[in-house]
Structures are given as C-alpha cells and as structure tokens.
Amino acid sequence: QVQLQESGPGLLKPSETLSLTCTVSGGSISNFYWSWIRQPAGKGLEWIGRIYTTGSTNYSPSLKSRVTMSVDTSKNQFSLNLSSVTAADTAVYYCAREGHSSNWYWFDPWGQGTQVTVSS
C-alpha cells in the first residue's frame, strides 16, 4: 500500500522560500504524476502543480512564477519549492499521487499534510 509523507519547515518568514519534500513508501515513484495541493485554514483546496517521474512539470498559472518542483527517483521523493512567500501562502500542504486509467486522473493516495505558517 503506497503511503506519502510530507516533511519540511513549518514556520517561515515573509520573502523566504518554502521547501517541502514528499517521501513515497510502499511502492515505486516511477511512471506516475505527483502533485502538490494546499488548503488554507477553513478554506478549499488549491492545486499547486505536478511533476512526472521524468521531471516534466505542470504548474498552476497563479503560482507558476514562484514554483519549482523536482523529483529524485533514487530516493523515491519529490519536492516543492515556493519562493518569496507571504502570509497568503500559509496553509496545509498535501502531496498526492495521480492515479490513472487511460486518460482519467485522480488524486489518491494523499499524504497526511503539513502545516506551513508564514509570519514575521
């Protein structure tokens, strides 16, 4: 059973770079898309972007200028960097695998989520 676990600093100052890693266990990271999704407290879900195991990426246009994703297949990990953070980036950050069948994609499983707070 594939499991995902996010890790990284929980508290950042404005203008710093958010760096999170998602470690995949119980299965290979290969041949899947892997996404980052965030959720501010009490609000809905926002897709940040995804990376394929070849390194190909798609980012949300609203965050594209600040987002970089990478993958390390040898460690079964993928990562998110979000630069120049502000209080608006405070949220729970989830990593998720994109399950698929033909052209159908869905997010499953998800990591448990990690709280990131941006405050001076």
Next chain:
Amino acid sequence: DIQMTQSPSSLSASVGDRVTITCRASQSISSYLNWYQQKPGKAPKLLIYAGSSLQSGVPSRLSGSGSGTDFTLTISSLQPEDFATYYCQQSYSTPFTFGPGTKVDIK
C-alpha cells in the same frame, strides 16, 4: 482555468436521509470529474473518479453521475461516518481545480 461550483455550500441532514450534492463546471469536462470526502484535520479521501466509478472500499450507498458540465454525488442513506465536507475536482485540463466544498452536518 475551469471554474467549479458546488451547491449547496452546506446542508443539515439526519441519519438515513438521501443526500444529493451538485457540482457544475464552467465548460464541458466530459466525465473528468472526481469526488472527495474530507473530515476535520484529515487529508481528502477519493470517493468517485471519472464521474461515476466508485473507488475501491467506498460504500455503495455513494454514487456519482453526470457528464458535460453538471454532476451529482448522491448518498442514498446517510450514515454517521458520512458527516464531512465533500469536494468535486475536474481532471479535464490543468490547472486542476476543485469546487468550494459542501459541508454535510447533523440536523
């Protein structure tokens, strides 16, 4: 970007009730529509993918239907463990987008 809307934003229901949640896309997305359930402090859980396919392990009292722009999630007989927030999500094109959620609570 494809905008997703849901109605109602919240509802109160009793155990045993039939509950229907509606999701609408701003353009046709065929059946590229997924449903998730989220409980407080937990990650979302996939319920239904491709509009109407039930994820393994999800009770059959849940069902999804629709195509194009209009979709529904139905719970045929609400159980205590179904009180949660439900989100739809389109996988037709990036950026993937979610609906704002529907909170189902106890009447």
